[in-house]
Amino acid sequence: xxxxxxxxxxxxxxxxxxxxxxxxxxxxxxxxxxxxxxxxxxxxxxxxxxxxxxxxxxxxxxxxxxxxxxxxxxxxxxxxxxxxxxxxxxxxxxxxxxxxxxxxxxxxxxxxxxxxxxxxxxxxxxxxxxxxxxxxxxxxxxxxxxxxxxxxxxxxxxxxxxxxxxxxxxxxxxxxxxxxxxxxxxxxxxxxxxxxxxxxxxxxxxxxxxxxxxxxxxxxxxxxxxxxxxxxxxxxxxxxxxxxxxxxxxxxxxxxxxxxxxxxxxxxxxxxxxxxxxxxxxxxxxxxxxxxxxxxx
Amino acid sequence: xxxxxxxxxxxxxxxxxxxxxxxxxxxxxxxxxxxxxxxxxxxxxxxxxxxxxxxxxxxxxxxxxxxxxxxxxxxxxxxxxxxxxxxxxxxxxxxxxxxxxxxxxxxxxxxxxxxxxxxxxxxxxxxxxxxxxxxxxxxxxxxxxxxxxxxxxxxxxxxxxxxxxxxxxxxxxxxxxxxxxxxxxxxxxxxxxxxxxxxxxxxxxxxxxxxxxxxxxxxxxxxxxxxxxxxxxxxxxxxxxxxxxxxxxxxxxxxxxxxxxxxxxxxxxxxxxxxxxxxxxxxxxxxxxxxxxxxxx
Numbered sequence: 001x002x003x004x005x006x007x008x009x010x011x012x013x014x015x016x017x018x019x020x021x022x023x024x025x026x027x028x029x030x031x032x033x034x035x036x037x038x039x040x041x042x043x044x045x046x047x048x049x050x051x052x053x054x055x056x057x058x059x060x061x062x063x064x065x066x067x068x069x070x071x072x073x074x075x076x077x078x079x080x081x082x083x084x085x086x087x088x089x090x091x092x093x094x095x096x097x098x099x100x101x102x103x104x105x106x107x108x109x110x111x112x113x114x115x116x117x118x119x120x121x122x123x124x125x126x127x128x129x130x131x132x133x134x135x136x137x138x139x140x141x142x143x144x145x146x147x148x149x150x151x152x153x154x155x156x157x158x159x160x161x162x163x164x165x166x167x168x169x170x171x172x173x174x175x176x177x178x179x180x181x182x183x184x185x186x187x188x189x190x191x192x193x194x195x196x197x198x199x200x201x202x203x204x205x206x207x208x209x210x211x212x213x214x215x216x217x218x219x220x221x222x223x224x225x226x227x228x229x230x231x232x233x234x235x236x237x238x239x240x241x242x243x244x245x246x247x248x249x250x251x252x253x254x255x256x257x258x259x260x261x262x263x264x265x266x267x268x269x270x271x272x273x274x275x276x277x278x279x280x281x282x283x284x285x286x287x288x289x290x291x292x293x294x295x296x297x
Numbered sequence: 298x299x300x301x302x303x304x305x306x307x308x309x310x311x312x313x314x315x316x317x318x319x320x321x322x323x324x325x326x327x328x329x330x331x332x333x334x335x336x337x338x339x340x341x342x343x344x345x346x347x348x349x350x351x352x353x354x355x356x357x358x359x360x361x362x363x364x365x366x367x368x369x370x371x372x373x374x375x376x377x378x379x380x381x382x383x384x385x386x387x388x389x390x391x392x393x394x395x396x397x398x399x400x401x402x403x404x405x406x407x408x409x410x411x412x413x414x415x416x417x418x419x420x421x422x423x424x425x426x427x428x429x430x431x432x433x434x435x436x437x438x439x440x441x442x443x444x445x446x447x448x449x450x451x452x453x454x455x456x457x458x459x460x461x462x463x464x465x466x467x468x469x470x471x472x473x474x475x476x477x478x479x480x481x482x483x484x485x486x487x488x489x490x491x492x493x494x495x496x497x498x499x500x501x502x503x504x505x506x507x508x509x510x511x512x513x514x515x516x517x518x519x520x521x522x523x524x525x526x527x528x529x530x531x532x533x534x535x536x537x538x539x540x541x542x543x544x545x546x547x548x549x550x551x552x553x554x555x556x557x558x559x560x561x562x563x564x565x566x567x568x569x570x571x572x573x574x575x576x577x578x579x580x581x582x583x584x585x586x587x588x589x590x591x592x593x594x
Contacts, residue, residue: 279576
């Protein structure tokens, strides 16, 4: 049974094509590794790579790419709009198929250990985090490359692997495991963004809502409507339909209705099947019954 | 881009293991052909094979299996509960992936032509039928092997390919293309099967209902409830949700509600995604956004 993990490493180089290609080459022509996409942003001065594959080959390719970044990127000379703390800035592992989030956590720690041996400090984050205050990437990265030397002297910001001080030119990197994100938006029949925002605050985790929902109100200028824009951070625990129905019932008190929804980017099949099962009340359905899954076996 | 067609040939031999294995061997170890399943029924004296693969290799394997059936099955000595008219009785082609129903029709006619050259008469049926009265397999097969010589003398029952009279030992075969069937049942909170039957008669095509729905009422003894049992014969035209919502609104006049549904056997991914899109009001969704589809590219 094929096991598949996704990895989305971010590199602090979005302008020098030669360096970008050298990094991306780490993921090309490797058995068991499939390069899905990479995109560089000049303003951010950052390249985001998306790859999938079997855990071991993905692990080796990622470590190879970190070595390339160490050799060719010097954070002392880096500037860009996107906050960053390392030449390779962040490495998330996402379980896709026949691979659990727990296995992704283990894989992330193996990679972190190997990177540590390259004399680069590693922070574990998200599900791999060694403490609750280190789950959130933004909190780890606060202070960025320039502030890291001072920050890492604090007890609560010691590295999980590798040296206790940032690498001179590389900086530090965050490695961790997370579930696939589902970006799901709900459009309302109002142009009042404060209503969308009020609903988002009720539905999201931080406001006492659903555990795996982040969200905010957004105004869609071209359509003149307000939208509840959400990220579902674990669709296996908080299904899309649950977020939608909660938006719907919270909207009622404002006399507002749902006029449509959007799924942005990629979404795991099961996230949609779960919702189909809910709305149609399908009993005892198994994803083995999906023809395409049977064919892929 | 990989093109995939499914084929479910039925053979009139369900007892002689040696012959069954010789037939099934036609689908083993062939590049581009995947044997998904085969099952033999002794009472029916019939074997049903399910295979998928690329159109050309599937075509060649099916023709090879017909030759084996011609050599080893003699309908003059065949008896079983299931109606039959040929050693290979029926060959449906079902478009699965990057393959249209029109292409499946073309493929079925190519296969029919080749079988005709083996001195076996072929009737085209379902979407491949040469006339409306020849779409339904049961109508073609009426009279069975024993009555076929007389039947084929009628103008309206002449073969589409091959000789004008049945093969002495093989008989005749029906070849055609159809969409994948979706078997979908809706459970009601009543034990009165006459209500399920009345609803089925409204929802199904023949009663003035949805074009691609066949259905009937069924009593589920172990649960003591009635069920509207349906076959959706083209889920791309008549979606699952539409059949469900129609059962729901027809059920209302009897004061009856839907308590659950069942999807039986295999179902194409898109059939469920269509329903998820409907119930959640998802705008502009493309199946390319499904992670598994992206990985399979």
